[in-house]
Amino acid sequence: MPSDGRSAAQARAAIAAALGQIGFTLPGTITIRRTRCGKPRCACAADPPSLHGPYIQWTRTVRGKTVTRLLTPAQYHTYAPWFASARQLRALTAELEALSLAEMARAEGWAKITPGTPAPPRTRPVRGPNPNYPKPPKTPGDQPA
Numbered sequence: 001m002p003s004d005g006r007s008a009a010q011a012r013a014a015i016a017a018a019l020g021q022i023g024f025t026l027p028g029t030i031t032i033r034r035t036r037c038g039k040p041r042c043a044c045a046a047d048p049p050s051l052h053g054p055y056i057q058w059t060r061t062v063r064g065k066t067v068t069r070l071l072t073p074a075q076y077h078t079y080a081p082w083f084a085s086a087r088q089l090r091a092l093t094a095e096l097e098a099l100s101l102a103e104m105a106r107a108e109g110w111a112k113i114t115p116g117t118p119a120p121p122r123t124r125p126v127r128g129p130n131p132n133y134p135k136p137p138k139t140p141g142d143q144p145a
């Protein structure tokens, strides 16, 4: 962490420059999974099993509810950099906030300022609809998780 205002300003400028270069960013996470269908005579139930998939599952939150959509391998190939940009954006935001907190503490003469608790991870286990949530209107193309 910079110990004087000048280097903090330089660190901020470096973060701002990186933000200025960032590409498209997509929310949510990608999970690639292979599954069993549950039919007893299917190859996925054999020993060793031949599982279905891989399925490329994009999971994100829309109005408080987890929604998923399957991506084709071609779509995954196209948009993987957009998910990587989103991770970079979150890292840069966290870096800028930490730098700002340190700068505030320095400017105010505070010995220490405690950073906030990090946001919970965006990845949540895929599960059924939450009965406590009213059903939001469906976004075209999105299926409830």
Ligand SMILES: [Zn+2]
Pocket: 036, 037, 038, 039, 042, 043, 044, 045, 052
């Ligand atoms: Zn099967």
